[in-house]
Amino acid sequence: MALLEIKNLHVSVDGKQILNGLDLVVENGQVAAIMGPNGSGKSTLAHVLAGKADYEVTQGQVLFDGEDLLALAPDERAAKGVFLAFQYPLEIPGVATMTFLRTALNAQRKKRGQEELSAPDFNRRVFDAAGKLGIERDMLRRGVNVGFSGGEKKRNEVLQMALLEPRLCVLDETDSGLDIDALKVVSEGVNRLRAPNRAFVVITHYQRLLDHIVPDVVHVLSRGRIARTGGKELAHELEAQGYAQYQEAVAS
Amino acid sequence: MNAELRPIKTAAETALSAAFAAQKAQLPGMASAREAAFKRFEAAGLPHRRVEDWKYTDLRALMREAKPLAPRPDAVALARAKNAGAAFAAVEGRRIVLVDGVFIPELSDLAALEPGLSIRSMALAAGDPAIAERLGHVVATDNVAVALNTAFMADGVVIDVAERAALTRPLHLVAFNSGGAPASVFTRSLATIGKGARAMLIESHEGAPGNDYQVNTALELTVGDEAHVDHVKITGEGAGALHVSSLMVAVGAHARFNEFLFTAGAAVVRNQLFVRFDGEGTVAGIRGATLLNGREHADTTLVADHVAGDCVAREVFKSVLDGESRGVFQGKIIVRPHAQKTDSKMAAHALLLSEEAEADSKPELEIFADDVQCGHGSTAGALDDDLLFYLKARGIPAKEAEALMIQAFVGEAIDGIEHAGLRDTLIDHVAAWLKKRS
Numbered sequence: 001m002a003l004l005e006i007k008n009l010h011v012s013v014d015g016k017q018i019l020n021g022l023d024l025v026v027e028n029g030q031v032a033a034i035m036g037p038n039g040s041g042k043s044t045l046a047h048v049l050a051g052k053a054d055y056e057v058t059q060g061q062v063l064f065d066g067e068d069l070l071a072l073a074p075d076e077r078a079a080k081g082v083f084l085a086f087q088y089p090l091e092i093p094g095v096a097t098m099t100f101l102r103t104a105l106n107a108q109r110k111k112r113g114q115e116e117l118s119a120p121d122f123n124r125r126v127f128d129a130a131g132k133l134g135i136e137r138d139m140l141r142r143g144v145n146v147g148f149s150g151g152e153k154k155r156n157e158v159l160q161m162a163l164l165e166p167r168l169c170v171l172d173e174t175d176s177g178l179d180i181d182a183l184k185v186v187s188e189g190v191n192r193l194r195a196p197n198r199a200f201v202v203i204t205h206y207q208r209l210l211d212h213i214v215p216d217v218v219h220v221l222s223r224g225r226i227a228r229t230g231g232k233e234l235a236h237e238l239e240a241q242g243y244a245q246y247q248e249a250v251a252s
Numbered sequence: 253m254n255a256e257l258r259p260i261k262t263a264a265e266t267a268l269s270a271a272f273a274a275q276k277a278q279l280p281g282m283a284s285a286r287e288a289a290f291k292r293f294e295a296a297g298l299p300h301r302r303v304e305d306w307k308y309t310d311l312r313a314l315m316r317e318a319k320p321l322a323p324r325p326d327a328v329a330l331a332r333a334k335n336a337g338a339a340f341a342a343v344e345g346r347r348i349v350l351v352d353g354v355f356i357p358e359l360s361d362l363a364a365l366e367p368g369l370s371i372r373s374m375a376l377a378a379g380d381p382a383i384a385e386r387l388g389h390v391v392a393t394d395n396v397a398v399a400l401n402t403a404f405m406a407d408g409v410v411i412d413v414a415e416r417a418a419l420t421r422p423l424h425l426v427a428f429n430s431g432g433a434p435a436s437v438f439t440r441s442l443a444t445i446g447k448g449a450r451a452m453l454i455e456s457h458e459g460a461p462g463n464d465y466q467v468n469t470a471l472e473l474t475v476g477d478e479a480h481v482d483h484v485k486i487t488g489e490g491a492g493a494l495h496v497s498s499l500m501v502a503v504g505a506h507a508r509f510n511e512f513l514f515t516a517g518a519a520v521v522r523n524q525l526f527v528r529f530d531g532e533g534t535v536a537g538i539r540g541a542t543l544l545n546g547r548e549h550a551d552t553t554l555v556a557d558h559v560a561g562d563c564v565a566r567e568v569f570k571s572v573l574d575g576e577s578r579g580v581f582q583g584k585i586i587v588r589p590h591a592q593k594t595d596s597k598m599a600a601h602a603l604l605l606s607e608e609a610e611a612d613s614k615p616e617l618e619i620f621a622d623d624v625q626c627g628h629g630s631t632a633g634a635l636d637d638d639l640l641f642y643l644k645a646r647g648i649p650a651k652e653a654e655a656l657m658i659q660a661f662v663g664e665a666i667d668g669i670e671h672a673g674l675r676d677t678l679i680d681h682v683a684a685w686l687k688k689r690s
C-alpha cells in the first residue's frame with residue numbers, strides 16, 4: 001500500500017479554487033519532488049496535508065497508510081507521522097525552543113502509547129541532532145525561532161523533523177534562504193533520515209537542492225494539478241525550459 | 253448626612269453607616285481620622301459608573317450588600333490558617349499572618365528579626381501619634397475606597413526597615429480568610445523602607461472558594477532614597493470574594509522599585525495603585541498579570557505620578573480573559589511641570605479566550621513638562637491561529653498549544669520578577685489556572 005494517496009483533491013481558500021482535482025501517490029521509501037510556478041498550489045497542498053483550517057476541501061480524498069487523513073485533527077496527523085517543514089517558519093516569543101520540542105515529542109509519544117522521555121534522554125537527543133545540523137545550544141534556549149535568521153529557521157525545521165521521526169516529511173522550500181554550506185548541511189540532515197518506511201515530499205524551485213537530495217520521482221504542479229511526472233532528469237529540463245508549456249497545457 | 257445630596261442609599265451604604273455608628277468606638281485609635289473619612293464616604297456614597305475613575309467597575313452595583321465586620325478569629329479560624337501561604341514555600345519568606353484581618357503573631361515568623369527590621373500590629377500602633385501622623389499621608393487621596401478603609405480599618409501591620417538595612421529574606425504578608433459567617437475585613441498596613449535599604453514584600457490574599465466575604469485592604473509604602481524595594485501582591489481570594497485593594501507608594505530618589513500584581517480568583521477585584529515619584533533618578537517596573545474565568549471581574553487602576561524628573565518607569569499589564577469575564581485596565585501617567593527627562597511607558601495587553609469575555613482599557617497621559625518620553629499602548633485580541641497551527645502541526649493538542657501560548661503571553665510580565673522562587677511559584681499558579689480551565 002502506498003504511504004500517501006491523494007485522489008481528485010479540490011481545495012479552495014476564501015472561495016477561491018486552488019487545487020483542481022489533484023492526484024498524487026507517494027510510496028514508502030520514496031523521495032518525491034514537487035516543482036511548479038509560484039502560486040500553483042504547492043504550499044496549499046502542504047498545508048492541507050498538515051490540516052490547516054483555512055483550507056476547504058470541496059472534493060476528493062487523502063489516504064495516509066490507507067486511513068482518511070482529512071478526518072484527523074492536525075495534532076493527530078502529526079502523531080501518526082505527518083510532518084510539514086514550513087516555507088515560512090513562525091516565531092513564537094516566550095515559548096522556549098526546548099520546551100516546545102519536549103512538549104511536541106512527548107505529546108506524540110503519549111498519543112502513540114509510548115512513555116514520555118526522561119529529561120536527560122530528551123536533552124541528549126536534542127543536542128545530538130542539533131549538533132549535526134550546526135545549531136548552537138544558545139539558540140535552543142531562545143524562544144522558538146525568535147531572532148533566528150532565515151537559514152537558521154530552516155535548520156530548526158529540520159531539527160524538529162529529525163527529532164520527531166515522522167513517516168511522511170513534507171518540505172516546503174526548505175532550501176530557500178539557505179547559503180551553499182547550509183544547503184549541504186540541511187540536505188545531509190534529510191538524507192540521514194531516508195529510510196524504507198519513510199517518504200519525502202520535497203517542494204522546491206531549484207534543481208540545486210535535488211543534486212543533494214536526489215529524488216526518485218519529480219512532479220510538476222501547475223494550476224492546482226499534477227501536470228507531468230518524470231524521473232530526476234525532469235528537474236533539469238524544467239530548469240532549462242521553465243513552466244510555460246505546462247501553464248498552457250492546463251489552460252487549454 | 254446630607255439628605256438632599258444623596259437621597260437614595262443602597263442597602264450596602266445603609267449597612268456601612270449602621271456598622272460605623274455601632275462599632276466605631278471599638279475600632280483602634282485614629283478616631284478623628286475615621287470620622288473625617290467616613291464623612292467623605294457618606295458624601296460620595298459607593299462609587300458607581302458615572303464616577304469617571306469607576307466607570308468600568310460600578311462598585312455600587314457590584315456590592316449588593318455590606319457584610320458585617322469580621323469578628324476576631326476564634327480557635328477554629330486560627331486552626332484553619334495553619335497552612336496559609338504554603339503555596340509560596342519556595343519563596344522562603346518570613347511569614348506575617350493576618351487572619352480575617354487580624355495580625356496573629358503566634359502564626360507569624362517573628363523570631364530573629366534581622367537588624368533594622370521592625371514589625372508591629374497596626375491595631376496597637378494606631379494609637380501612637382507618630383503613626384497617626386503618617387497614616388493617610390504617604391500618597392494622600394480622596395478615593396472613596398481608601399476613605400472606607402480609613403474609617404473601618406481594624407488591624408494590619410506596621411513594618412519599618414531602617415536605613416541601609418538589607419533584608420535577606422522576603423517578608424511575606426499572608427492575608428487569610430477563615431470562612432465561617434459572611435464577613436467584611438478592613439486591613440491597613442504601613443511599610444517604610446529607609447534610605448539605601450533592601451526589602452522585598454510579598455502579599456498574598458487567600459480564602460476558600462465557598463467563603464462569602466469582602467476585603468478592603470490598603471498599604472502605604474514609602475521607598476526611601478537609594479532603596480531597592482520589590483512589592484508583589486497576589487490576589488488569590490476565593491471565588492465568592494469581593495476584594496478592593498489600594499496601594500499608595502511614595503518613591504524617593506535613585507531608588508529601584510518593582511511592583512507586581514498577580515490576580516486570579518475572587519468574583520470582583522479592584523486593584524488601585526497610586527505611585528508617586530518624589531525623587532530623581534529612580535528606575536521602576538510596575539507589572540501585572542490577571543487571569544479571569546467565569547463571570548469574574550478584575551480592575552487594575554494605576555496612577556503613576558511623576559513629581560520629580562529623570563525617572564524611568566515601565567508598566568506592563570497582561571490579562572487573560574476567558575468565559576464571560578471582564579478585565580479592566582485604567583492607567584494614567586502624570587508628569588508634573590518640573591519632572592523633565594521622565595521616561596514612562598505603559599502597555600496593557602489583553603488576551604481574549606472567549607467571545608463573551610471583555611477587555612476595557614483606558615490609558616491617559618497628563619503631561620506638563622516638555623522634555624519627556626512617555627507613551628502607552630494597549631491591545632486586545634485572540635490567540636494567533638497561525639501560531640497555534642504551528643504548534644498543533646508538531647503534535648501538540650489544541651488545549652496544550654493554547655496553554656503554551658497563554659503561558660508565553662503572561663510570562664512576558666512575570667519574567668520581570670527578580671526573585672526566582674517567586675517567579676516559578678507564579679508560573680505554577682498560571683499552570684494551575686490553565687489546568688482548571690481545560
Ligand SMILES: Nc1ncnc2c1ncn2[C@@H]1O[C@H](COP(=O)(O)OP(=O)(O)OP(=O)(O)O)[C@@H](O)[C@H]1O
Pocket residue numbers: 013014016018036037038039040041042043044045054087
Ligand atoms: N488565504 C488565502 N486567501 C486567498 N488566496 C490564497 C490564500 N492562500 C493562498 N492563496 C492563493 O492560492 C494560490 C496558491 O498559493 P500557494 O501558496 O499554494 O502557492 P505556491 O505554489 O506554494 O507558490 P510559491 O511557489 O510562491 O510558494 C496563490 O494564488 C495564493 O495567492
Ligand SMILES: [Mg+2]
Pocket residue numbers: 042043044087172173
Ligand atoms: Mg509556497
